[in-house]
Amino acid sequence: MRLNAALLLLLIPTSCAWVLAEESELGKLSDAHQMFLLRDELSRRTESPDFYAGEVACVFNDTTRCEEQLRKTIAAEPKSIEAKQAHQVLAYASLREGRYKRSLLELDALLAIDPKNDDANETRPFFEALSHFPDQKVQKSGTSKAAVHTDGGMVPLLINGKNASYFFDTGANLSTMSESEALRLGMDIKDVNSGGGSADVNGNSVLFRIAVAKTLSMGGIVLENVAFLITGNEQQPFVDMAPGQRGLIGLPVLRAWGRIEWNREGIFKIDLSPKPSHVAKANLCFDNLLLISQASFEQHELSFVLDTGATTTDLWPKFADVASELIRKSGTRESHTVTGVGGSQKFDSVSIPKVVLRLGGKSVVLQPAHVIKTKQRDANKWFYGNLGNDALGQARDVAIDFRAMILELDPKPERRLQAR
16 A cells, blocks of 8 residues: 655755845745746846746756856855755755755765854764765666556565665655665665764654665666665565565656656556756746656646655645635535655645646546645645545546646657666
8 A cells, every 4th residue: 555655854944034025925935835937027027136046946946047046146145045045945956856965966065155054063963874875876778668567556666786665656755665675785884973864754853864875776767876765674665575676766766757658558658768857838847856746726726745755645724824714615524644654644624625726738527625724734724735646546547747847647649668
């Protein structure tokens, strides 16, 4: 059984007091993590401040423009609040790309501006531990496309030359495996000086160590130096899984694969051939180490965490604000259980018989829908829910293109990946 197994690192806050009055609207959108609205607002302006233009480019995976604009911000006022924010954005962009040393350099640059930043100081041991490993990269070969048959949703892999079959989890900030699995694969497990800590989907504390796989191969396409969080053998979701299955593939690997597709017939495809980003049409973006999807409910455009590691969709308190009339008419109080790596937890919630969302070009139905009333973690402040496989599974074919940052449910045949 798949679980809501997302891992959240200690994230550096992005809220701050913006000084320039003409930028106040942009600052509010940035502070509220509303990147789709920030993108749209910038598109209406003849000139865009370097920081916001860089931030938008970064979260929509246009790394070249991201770095150009944010370096201008830093060069203009190296000790400013905007420069600190720029280093934060660059630190997480680097980590998403597996550039471990660069992510630490950006975090240290932030701390040089704000040495007493508690969150950055608490997060630094993790960045520092990863910085000792070579950067993740794609091993050059003659192929850029691959297709494999999954087994119950698990993707067959070769890790350090040994067979494994793992779930792919867009809700996992980094790839993750159990200690026993890491030892089976001959990986060198490293402690994190702070003891290593993150929080699962419920906000429960989870201790971990780290290890790096020298190679991870899928269908002949090989990544080198892939970072894994290493959990205890007693932690979900790996306890009842067989050796060779006690792991999951997280966001940096999925991003490196370029475009991923899967279907009900159990075919999983990737295409890492280079293609340009398409910020204006994107319905996906990054929020630090989360993947965010835009979806519509009635007349509202809403942002959700997209989590292929979750069996079911959970709607969050912000959704209750836009669905208040529907809840008033048909909602019933309940207790809803959410299971993460750190264990299960019950929350007061409201059950709604039916909610229809427009997601990735297709209408999906949550029947029933569960609206959790408790704010479990920081993401609840900014987003409207955690979209799981009960929503995505209503499509025969699903495609996530990290190059264009587009999610498609049942894409047209001419847009589907023809992999070898």
